[in-house]
């Protein structure tokens with residue numbers, strides 16, 4: 001096991017640079033999740049770490065050793081592909097033991113680790129099957145089994161659960177978390193799924209357009225997003241953004257109300273769960289309920305606020321509201337995020 | 351298509367009649383070949399155009415196989431076709447792999463070059479090839495035929511192999527490399543076993559193409575020892591255009607390898623052509 | 631966005647860079663080199679030489695006359711009646727073969743796209759001619775046309791198509807039909823296979839939707855099948871035409887271009903001039919003319935393709 005260092009890592013295809021100056025240190029045993037919109041370069045970064053994609057510029061180290069020119073087979077990492085990439089002409093057991101077969105470990109020696117991994121993943125009875133005779137979830141397990149058999153320095157996952165249905169995804173997520181707790185192997189995990197990112201990660205790396213936007217623990221990203229992009233990307237439903245009028249006295253909302261704060265702020269962000277729903281008279285913002293989504297545990301209230309626009313409030317439990325009802329909204333003061341015109345985070349008053 | 355639409359019985363009858371007509375059209379010439387080959391010499395004219403021979407014999411085959419040069423021609427053709435098929439498949443597999451797995455400078459030019467070779471009439475180079483081959487003293491040698499046929503078939507075989515490689519997800523190879531393979535190991539252990547049907551198909555296509563090539567063989571070979579089957583048969587026909595039974599028996603023999611291959615390739619035909627990868 | 635400071639990345643030794651470059655730029659050419667070498671030496675260089683022959687006098691029977699003669703071969707060509715006959719024969723040979731192959735091929739493909747008993751067997755049988763070596767096709771058909779052992783003349787006479795059972799390959803008026811028929815027999819499977827593959831690529835939902843909309847069988851064919859296959863059909867037909875125009879084997883074996891040049895097409899004319907007369911210069915001039923015709927045709931084809939793709 002080992003940590004990784006990414007120093008000013010860049011990648012271009014022809015003249016087109018798709019990753020710019022990526023700086024990242026991954027500690028030994030850490031679980032790092034890469035998130036970002038489609039096409040932002042997550043897979044490319046992961047493949048550079050794996051050695052499948054040549055590194056255009058910068059330096060990449062594993063355990064202090066420079067890896068830029070080291071071929072994948074010598075990096076001692078295991079990868080789980082989104083498509084699983086199981087060898088269709090080999091049985092499950094052979095798929096899982098393939099890395100040892102390549103390293104010429106005798107068959108007898110291979111059996112132990114394969115059996116152990118199979119037991120962990122509940123694949124004991126499938127060892128002689130071929131990939132085409134497996135369900136999606138089982139294939140996914142085999143792909144993971146192939147990785148853990150290796151006991152590598154690091155695991156790489158590229159959207160490993162995205163081909164599974166919702167229930168299986170939750171189950172496999174738990175499996176991966178458990179595995180990481182047990183093995184403690186350094187892991188880099190690419191996903192689209194916020195819940196996966198939030199639940200699995202020690203630290204999350206948010207990327208956009210080939211640039212790292214923020215690196216931090218899930219709660220840091222949730223509580224203190226470094227910029228508007230991260231603020232909107234992390235958290236579901238998405239954070240409300242209110243345009244502010246510049247005003248020396250403070251922050252003036254579209255409906256004329258003012259809050260204390262730096263006059264340079266251009267936008268105010270507030271997560272739906274941090275908007276309190278109160279009676280029309282009590283609120284700082286008067287609004288009209290438009291659509292009410294009842295999820296059981298929570299209720300999403302989409303409201304139209306005068307002079308401000310659409311605002312979403314998320315309330316725990318159920319509320320007795322109907323479309324068209326007038327409501328008041330109150331901002332939880334310590335949950336407000338402020339951004340300047342470029343979208344960078346500004347310090348808040350409290 | 352339309353599962354629930356009821357088809358009028360007349361149409362059904364018409365359909366089966368049409369199918370029968372197509373099958374008859376396709377098989378009749380081959381049937382006739384076989385029929386004359388099996389008819390005893392004495393009966394060829396009296397049987398005339400009767401659909402069934404009144405008597406069967408294997409004499410013609412016996413004569414052709416044991417008392418003529420046809421077995422030598424056959425052997426030459428097998429040598430030429432097998433060598434061509436093996437060499438072409440090997441070379442085309444390497445080239446197809448490069449096309450499928452690498453993006454490299456000049457790729458478009460190389461592809462264009464290969465397409466160009468498929469566009470111009472091959473007969474354009476029959477004279478220069480003759481002079482070149484004569485200049486290096488390889489007229490009447492099977493080697494020259496093998497080299498020439500290999501080159502002719504490479505472009506098409508390359509595109510065919512490329513389409514087979516394209517069908518194998520790149521992930522598999524990458525997974526193998528992460529599992530510790532070098533590129534060549536990944537090729538051998540993972541890609542090769544999955545390309546076997548493709549290799550077989552390419553081998554077969556090239557074999558048949560080489561097996562039936564006539565014009566270049568006519569030009570480059572005129573000694574009896576080095577004649578391929580088509581050249582030998584044609585020479586035989588123009589020399590002794592009397593022994594119908596023997597000629598047709600020889601024809602039936604020439605048909606055997608092609609038909610074997612056809613049976614093997616049958617199931618790939620439609621899907622192979624879908625990818626536009628198969629020539630006439 | 632720039633990649634200019636790639637070389638100055640810390641700790642990137644020159645040798646390693648060179649190795650990485652080698653791996654990504656040279657490796658593919660390593661795999662391609664045998665193919666490229668062969669193609670160059672066996673096809674491209676001879677092609678260039680062949681074109682140069684067209685401007686030379688090279689006749690193996692008159693080895694002392696060799697040398698550059700400029701456009702003389704082409705001048706001879708213009709005045710050569712056999713050349714013009716061959717040109718028009720090429721047209722009729724190609725047109726007749728393609729039309730019949732395509733018509734019968736489409737019919738067969740439509741039949742095979744329906745369900746019936748024994749379909750797999752039928753498919754194997756009707757595709758069989760495609761696998762028969764061309765020289766054998768030529769021989770078989772010339773035997774079928776031969777009244778001594780073949781049934782065709784007798785049948786034709788019985789149907790009143792021929793006055794008496796004679797060999798149509800020996801009659802300049804009808805000889806071209808012989809190779810065309812053989813070619814059709816050989817080529818129908820090709821079209822059927824191609825068209826069948828295309829038919830199978832039409833999503834069946836389209837037919838289901840049309841059926842729900844109340845389309846008849848014939849309407850389904852004209853409103854869905856044909857428009858869907860149209861561009862593909864046009865391109866296959868046109869490419870196939872080039873191939874057939876160059877296809878000399880059948881004619882050479884069946885008639886050798888005779889009788890009285892009535893079946894000589896440009897491709898066989900090239901071959902007989904080179905092979906029988908050993909006049910490589912003139913043969914190459916004919917070949918260049920054939921190439922010219924094909925190129926004009928290809929340009930037309932490209933224009934048509936543009937049109938079709940845009941629609």
Ligand SMILES: Nc1ncnc2c1ncn2[C@@H]1O[C@H](COP(=O)(O)OP(=O)(O)OP(=O)(O)O)[C@@H](O)[C@H]1O
Pocket residue numbers: 013018036037038039040041042043044045
């Ligand atoms: N071979 C290539 N040539 C040129 N550009 C490429 C190539 N591969 C990827 N790219 C570009 O690099 C960018 C990053 O791609 P990448 O696959 O890393 O995205 P991603 O973040 O994994 O997206 P997704 O979430 O959809 O998988 C994309 O804009 C893509 O178009």
Ligand SMILES: [Mg+2]
Pocket residue numbers: 042043044
């Ligand atoms: Mg990706």
